[in-house]
Amino acid sequence: DTGVSQDPRHKITKRGQNVTFRCDPISEHNRLYWYRQTLGQGPEFLTYFQNEAQLEKSRLLSDRFSAERPKGSFSTLEIQRTEQGDSAMYLCASSLVTGNYGYTFGSGTRLTVV
């Protein structure tokens, strides 16, 4: 296991199109998080899963955003009817539930909406 993998690394899409990103966490980690980061800012929390259960969604996550983790392993983040304001880096992280452990982040998916 080489860490958290995100696919694709870059995505350019036209406004109004749907996009889907994938995250493969570290296999032993039961927590999976999605964050969004714009240039010059820190990551903003979007949502997280414990196993297959989605436990929290940020108010930042409009109805156009949906995330799944169907078997408690990989996760997908879908954005419907993309807007230019959705352009950002989408970061996935995983961690263990118990104890005080840091997060392991993937390299991110950079989305550009034109």
Added chain:
Amino acid sequence: SQQGEEDPQALSIQEGENATMNCSYKTSINNLQWYRQNSGRGLVHLILIRSNEREKHSGRLRVTLDTSKKSSSLLITASRAADTASYFCATDETSYDKVIFGPGTSLSVIP
């Protein structure tokens, strides 16, 4: 919403000097974490300090935590050009189940 606020926003030093970054936060925490991010890449976890700890070391990194002042500092000693990156503090709040990141400090180490 952002819990932590780093200070300064940007820092430029010569190679070999020490770099100190500060983080202030607002509510009770379980732990505080520091991350590094190279341009256009994901974040790398550097160090975690629990709320009952006051100081922690990892290689050239030294982190302090003062829960009475709700502040933390990250010291990088004998800096190298490869330390050039953005550094973020992240707080694991007692009332939430996730970490909240600050806006970060951009560190430039000049060879």
